[in-house]
Structures are given as structure tokens and as C-alpha cells.
Amino acid sequence: MEKILRQTYSVCPVCLERIPAVHVARGREVHLVKKCPSHGDFSAVIWRGLRDLEEWRGDQAPIAEGENEQCPHACGLCPDHRQDTCCTILEVTRRCNLKCTFCFAEGGEGEDIPFETLRGRLQTLAVPGKTLVQLSGGEPTVRDDLPRLVSAAREAGCSHVQLNTNGLRLAEDEEYVRTLADAGLSFVFLQFDGTDDAFYRALRGRDLLGVKLRAIDNCARFNLGVVLVPTLVPGINTGDIGNIIRFAVSRAPAVRGVHFQPVSHFGRIPEIPSNSGRFTLDELLAAIEEQAGDLVQGDSLLPSRCNHPLCGFHADYVVTNEGRLHPLHREGGQCCGKVVSADRNRSFIATKWERPEPPESASRDGGDGERGCCAADLKSFDGFLRFARRYSFTLTAMAFQDAGNMDLERLRRCSLHVFDDGRFVPFCSYYLTAQG
Numbered sequence: 001m002e003k004i005l006r007q008t009y010s011v012c013p014v015c016l017e018r019i020p021a022v023h024v025a026r027g028r029e030v031h032l033v034k035k036c037p038s039h040g041d042f043s044a045v046i047w048r049g050l051r052d053l054e055e056w057r058g059d060q061a062p063i064a065e066g067e068n069e070q071c072p073h074a075c076g077l078c079p080d081h082r083q084d085t086c087c088t089i090l091e092v093t094r095r096c097n098l099k100c101t102f103c104f105a106e107g108g109e110g111e112d113i114p115f116e117t118l119r120g121r122l123q124t125l126a127v128p129g130k131t132l133v134q135l136s137g138g139e140p141t142v143r144d145d146l147p148r149l150v151s152a153a154r155e156a157g158c159s160h161v162q163l164n165t166n167g168l169r170l171a172e173d174e175e176y177v178r179t180l181a182d183a184g185l186s187f188v189f190l191q192f193d194g195t196d197d198a199f200y201r202a203l204r205g206r207d208l209l210g211v212k213l214r215a216i217d218n219c220a221r222f223n224l225g226v227v228l229v230p231t232l233v234p235g236i237n238t239g240d241i242g243n244i245i246r247f248a249v250s251r252a253p254a255v256r257g258v259h260f261q262p263v264s265h266f267g268r269i270p271e272i273p274s275n276s277g278r279f280t281l282d283e284l285l286a287a288i289e290e291q292a293g294d295l296v297q298g299d300s301l302l303p304s305r306c307n308h309p310l311c312g313f314h315a316d317y318v319v320t321n322e323g324r325l326h327p328l329h330r331e332g333g334q335c336c337g338k339v340v341s342a343d344r345n346r347s348f349i350a351t352k353w354e355r356p357e358p359p360e361s362a363s364r365d366g367g368d369g370e371r372g373c374c375a376a377d378l379k380s381f382d383g384f385l386r387f388a389r390r391y392s393f394t395l396t397a398m399a400f401q402d403a404g405n406m407d408l409e410r411l412r413r414c415s416l417h418v419f420d421d422g423r424f425v426p427f428c429s430y431y432l433t434a435q436g
Helices: 053-057 115-125 146-156 168-172 174-183 197-204 209-221 238-250 281-295 342-353 368-375 381-390
Strands: 002-011 018-026 029-036 040-047 087-091 132-136 160-165 187-191 225-229 255-262 312-319 325-327 392-398 416-420 423-426
Touching: 002 029, 087 115, 115 146, 115 416, 132 146, 132 342, 146 160, 146 174, 160 168, 160 342, 168 174, 168 209, 174 209, 187 209, 209 225, 225 238, 238 255, 238 281, 238 392, 255 281, 255 342, 281 312, 281 392, 342 392, 381 392
Parallel strands: 087 132, 087 416, 132 160, 160 187, 187 225, 225 255, 255 392
Antiparallel strands: 002 018, 018 029, 029 040, 312 325, 312 392, 416 423
């Protein structure tokens, strides 16, 4: 028996025209169902019923008829968009040194964007003292002048500069990592699909685990915080989620957290997705609780309040001396249920993902050798704050949308924007790809 739960808008996966859509309950699952006048009926699972959908979503207002009529094709941002920019993505190259099975940017072919063009864009996009810019691609580290771009971002007034990378060059070129750190790089988003090379062979075409470990070590050497970013694909690496978390915790404070990305089918994809090829947000939440055991407590995983709750979650911890995760926020706390501004969210994540300078007496290996010297001062309030800052750790997720499951209610709350010819474009509309 089917039941319509909610009205919204989406796009046709074939022609990408905006069309009405509904959330339909089918047993425990919830599907996004829509019909294109030209291409017929479509349905995509968006929730498996492993958590209460309405409780997780909260009091989000649905899209009213006639609202956002030009969305998603006139994004730029429109007056109806509900959230400011938290993170600005700036593509710096189309080149890449991998040929991944799944790639939202279809990197590999193309060329670098000229340095002076990028410097001009940085000066246009930056709000001095606020902006968090992510240098992306393609693979940004194929550029020899990437440290100059980091410096240019700082000179333009960006408070935080993030690198999105597969880590190949960071693993191979220690001097390159040093120049990035000296230029003012804040932290690194490192592609990290699991703790076994089989996952990398399936998703990236070659063994890469050793490369990832060397990249983390080199970043730790120059005090660059690393966030591990797994792309989760059913049938490949969704059974390794607990191992990824345990590995990340073991490498704190060099590793600052894990940012999960359930696979989305846009850009370069191997085939048109079926429901069995989707990994929903509630499946990820259930997998963390099951696979991580008592390391992660379920009530510490909270819905996103900067983006739409169906777009992701966040969890905030301190890694203890015993290698446990002590949650700093839990379900039912004062922050729960309140919409968070992009400015506040940006400040929060930057504080968590950037590494503070280590104590002078600490070891320089980025590993557990630092923990003892920090723990010695835990009896004082200031000492505890230093320890909590040093050993901050997050679990976060972003469930990107594709043409099959695009929900414009979610899109209007997006705070992750691509800078394109003077416009700030929501991530999922910028990379939207037809599936027909």
C-alpha cells in the first residue's frame, strides 16, 4: 500500500526539466516519485525506514506551488534560496592523475585554468575574514603553482583554504606539502575509500592504500589537518565503514575526522542507477552504529542544521587518551533542531578541521606521542580546552543529489556552492547530469 507523504519538485532524469514530485511511503521505504510528460515515470528510494524520517527531518517547510519556479536551472543564488554560502568551491583544473569509476567532475581531460584568471575569481568571491574556499578540480595537485593559488586565496582575504585531493602528490612530494603549508593551506579533504586495496582497485583502478597513508604522514609532518572522505558504493565498501572510523581515530590528531559521501550518480558514472545502487542517509547512520560498535553512540549523530537534514549529519567529539570518542553534543541538546547560519557552521568546521600548533614539547610525528604531554595539564580548565581543541574529531556526511533523486526542497537549503562566472551555484545543481 502506498501513501503520499509530501509534495515537492524535482527534475526529469532524461531531459532535466523541472517537474512535480512526491514522497511516497512503500512499506518501510520512502521513494521520490515523479512523472515527466515526455519521458514517463521515475522513482528513486530516498529512505530505507531504518530511522523515523519525519523525526529526522524536523519542521522543514515544503516548497509551495509557484515557489522557486526557475530552480534549479537559474541558480545563482536566487532570492528564494534559504541559506548563505558556507564553503565555496573553486575549480582550478580539469586535469587529473586518476580515472575513477565515479567522478562528479569527470576529471581527466582538459587543462588548467590560468593563474591570473583564478586570482581574479578569488578576489571576487572572497569576503575578507569569512570565506572558506575549497580548491578542487580535476585534481588540484597536478598544478605546480598550487601553493601560489593558496597564497592568492589568503591575499584575497579567505580565512580558510581547503584542498580537495586524491593524495597522490601529497604522498610522493614532501617538499610540495611543505610549500602548501607555508602558503597558508588550512586543511585537506583526502579521498579515502577504505582500509583495503580491493576498494581502491574497484573505485579508482589501482592499489592506493599505501599512498593514502603516506599522504596523511606528510600532512601530519607539516601540521595540516586531514579529513578522510570515503565515497560509499553498495556492494563495494559499505561494509568497511566501521574500520574507516577506527583507523581515523587511531591517527588523531593528524586525522581530524571522516566525511562520508554516499555515492551520487552524476558526472562520470558506470551506469544508470537502480535502487540497489543507492546508499541512503539512514543506511549510513545504521551502518555506523552497527559497525563502529560502542566507539560511536547513536545519539551523537545529529541531522544537519546548516543544510537540509536529509543532506547529511554531523557529530562532534574529543578523542580521549584511551582512543575513545567522547561526544560533545548529543540528541536533545540545546543546539538540536535549530537552523544554523552558514557563518556559524563555517566557523565550527574550520575550528574542528584545522590543527592548532602543537606544544613545543610535543613529538612532531602527528601521532599519539603528543597525547601524553597534553594530558599532563588536564586538571586545569585551560589545559582541558587545549586538549579538546588538539584532539577534536568529527563524523560528518553529505548525501549529494543526482537527477534521479533531486529534491528541490533540499537544494534550496544548500550551503556548498561552486563559484562559476561570478555566480554561486548550489553544488548539486552545478554538477547535475542527465541519466538518459
